[in-house]
Amino acid sequence: MDFNFTEEQTMLRDMLSRYLADTYTFDARQNVVRGGKGWNPAVWQAFAEELGVLGAPFAEAHGGLGGGAIENMVVMEEMGRAIVLEPYLSTVVIGGGALKHVGGAIADAVIPGIIAGTTRIAFAASEPQGRFYLNDLTTTLKGGLLNGQKAVVEGAAHATHLLVTARTGGAQRDAGGIALLLIPADAKDITRRDYLTVHGASASEVYFENVAVGAEHVLNAEALPLIEAVVDEATAAVCAEACGVLKVLHATTLDYAKQRKQFGKAIGDFQVIQHRLVDMFMEVEQAVSMTMMATLKLDTAERSAAVSMAKAKVGKAAKFVGQNAVQVHGGIGITQELAVGHYFKRATLIENLFGSVDFHLSRYEGIALAA
Template sequence: MDFNFTDEQTMLRDTLSRYLADTYNFDARQKVVHGGKGWNPAVWQAFAEELGILGAPFSEAYGGLGGGAVENMVVMEEMGRAIVLEPYLSTVVIGGGAMKHVGGDIADAVIPGIIAGTTRIAFAAYEPQGRFYLHDLATTLKGGQLNGHKAVVEGAAHATHLLVTARTGGAQRDAGGIALLLIPADAPGITRRDYLTVHGTSASEVYFENVSVGAEHVLRDDALPLIEAVVDEATAALCAEACGVLKVLHATTLDYAKQRKQFGKAIGDFQVIQHRLVDMFMEVEQAVSMTMMATLKLDTDERSAAVSMAKAKVGKAAKFVGQNAVQVHGGIGITQELAVGHFFKRATLIENQFGSVDFHLSRYEGIALAA
């Protein structure tokens, strides 16, 4: 695939890359992880005020940079290269993406806060029994009261708002009768159990008990098509993050193979290691191409199929490249002191975030059969 970035997109990438290289090195990131909060508020404000990247996919009318999905792809790949902890995906891609789809007064009220860094959104959609299925909902909104449980809600501990899916009618797995809500994270009746993920980000089990929800909090009724579109956009952005992670895993492993000596020569001189590194490179390049294709098709009728193809490919690449990176490094590849192990953790989590390889292969098969 021949794809060239515009001058503005290249500038966005280079600006973010320089900032992360200067201020977000491995040691600085580890201090944040050990701090137990799962993010650094100062970095988030720098993203908003110094770099302006929180406005990358938003119209200039909101004070953004006038970009879209490609700009999200550029930002997310660079964040993958530094395994950034801050909630760009949940706030800008998912929260901001939902606002762009909904439009109107609510978008006018929320998007400027996202761009300024003062509004942070956590996506409370998935439930323990539903796994990857967005329509499998036990959380209910009845009589203006929200009740239920959302699992592994990343960034909920430091979010100002929760983007919540809830059933307003029908059976638990019906496609209809699903509403999308935006509610204050500190609303009465909301409780959380916070923890750190293996990757180091903050996540929560979020419980709703008779939370009062007004009409102003309901973004859309019968919202499943909108929710699926937003999650597809987020999945494409996640694939871009994975590409950044995988590029670093391959480059780091290649450098190590040139330096590590065994039997009097660098292990990279052995043909079996060379073959493995070439296979890793091919997996990375294929993941990059599939991610670009999915990103470019987000506004077409082929969106769902393209995203599922990309996510399935990226999931396989994450497993292959991550495991081979650790194997070439040997025992030190899984130590806390070496960065490669942390990139491997992130690659492993990405395999299943927003759907596993099997889930997306099955989804693609269903789309193909229905066509």
Template sequence: MDFNLTDEQTMLKDTVQRYLADTYDFDTRMKAVHAGTGWNPAVWKAFAEELGILGAPFAEAHGGLGGGAVENMIVMEEMGRAMVLEPYLSTVVIGGGALKAAGGALAEAVIPEIIAGNAIIAFAYAEPQGRYHLTDLVTTAKKDGAGFVLNGHKSVVTSAPYATHLLVSARTSGGQRDVGGVSLFLIPADLPGITRRDYATVDGGAAADVYFENVAVSADHLVGAADAGLAILERVVDEATAAVCAEACGLLRVLQATTLDYAKQRKQFGRPIGDFQVIQHRIVDMFLEVEQAVSITLMATLKLDTDERAAAVSMAKAKVGKAAKFVGQNAVQIHGGIGISNELSVGHYFKRATLIEGLFGSVDHHLDRYERLTMG
């Protein structure tokens, strides 16, 4: 198995890294956070028009770069380094991933709009009672003539306050937790009957609880076949989980490097705190956690198109979740009181790393899933 990046992938990495280093520093990010919008539309436009990275995982026939999961990994790690707020995960990885898996007229129409930066997708899949179980659905889409009528409630829908489209999971048949009867819909976010309760997230982004009340949905908005959406849903959630692992790797690299630099400068008793053995041990352990997270994320990404996808992703998410907790907590502790201040970037990286710990499944959830998948 080849772990080296191709020339094109290296160019993509360098391009994203340079752009973010030049235009997306901590102060610039915090301006968007304080504005309360949860993102910067001008940055999203630059991603589409100047860099072309919104097309990274899409086929050249759609106007993309012809990449896939590895390209998503590269972009997400660099976005993790800069704590990018913009919705690459929900729009490109999840929304675009679902459309790629389903194909058809809807994919042909929407994927070019994603690449152009015009379509912004929010992933409305989580429900208050569902925890991490994708089939636990109270939201229903009942057949009504040639279309469907959607009713229900989705919680913590990231990017929903400014999304143009919602990717919604709903039950079209069967009982609340049945494996069959799950369908996916990609619908305009402004359809009559859709209401939102918007709020800021702890990491500076924007999310909403989304309510559907007798929302009329055309059959043309189905992603894949009716009652058969679970396979696509499971696939895109695994792909998204691998992508947030990559984002976490970028975050953790910055936390480890920033903490090392601080330990060389901060003095106590007339000496840099990095001279003390206990601090040295912690920083070395942080480095090891980061490198292990990077390696296991790459392995999971390379297995997304194999039969080992689910087990590899759960193994990676469990390891990355532990690393996020260990590196984040130690970074804050070594920095002392300023580590949790709003003025220092470390505290904000820690918040995002903490959120990622539980995103698409906690450590315990993925350990349990890995055991079920590999031990019968």
């Protein structure tokens, strides 16, 4: 099997890498975090207009680059290297991914706005009681009225649309009776409580109280299989982001070990530190391999199993590499002034995003037993 990127994919990676290295420096990112908005609109428009990155996984008929999951993987890894705050995951991977699956007039109408940077989508699926279970829903859509609460909705404060899961029938944890909605974020009777996550991105608690929803807002009336497919695609993309984060954590720690002196020589000369750095490198490489395999299997019957294997591996790697990076740096590893602590925060969040290690090991076991 050929694991090499195409010329176009390599150009996409190199172009985004150069832009982020020149423009999205750690200091520039910290200025955005201190501003309290959780994103930089100018950067988002640069992604759209200057780089064309937002069109990477979309068909040329919609104005995109004609790519797919591999392009998302390339983009997300580079964004992980710079711990980018902007909502590529929720807008392009999740929102755009759902629209690609649904197709038709709604996709034709909304996807060009995503590519142009004018449409931003927040994924309102998680609920306080639901943990990682997509079918555990108390938000309801009955008689055309949406009621309920969604928790930790990243990017809702600056979204133009909300991608919402809601129960139209059945019991709280039933697989049936779940709809997927795309509604305007400024619709009447939607309220939010906004805050910043630990790594500086914007998130919100979103409340729906008798929000009017029309048939034109319903992407799919029996949507659990669609939602599961989109979340698997998002999980693979998050694994790619984690690979970028972990590569920087390892490289930064290696450089620090070469420079920091103790007892008259660099700490990297001590065998115990060398072993730790090698173990970190192995965790990163295994995470990269598992992420690539999961991405390649997104369009196959092995999708869910491959994604859970990758996420379990990436979750373990995020914990191991992040903790060891901080330990080798010592106390300065958790200061606000040093980038390594911020990468550690993102790695820690990714560890549990879309399912913890235990969740995905259990999910994989269930898939294997059912096979």
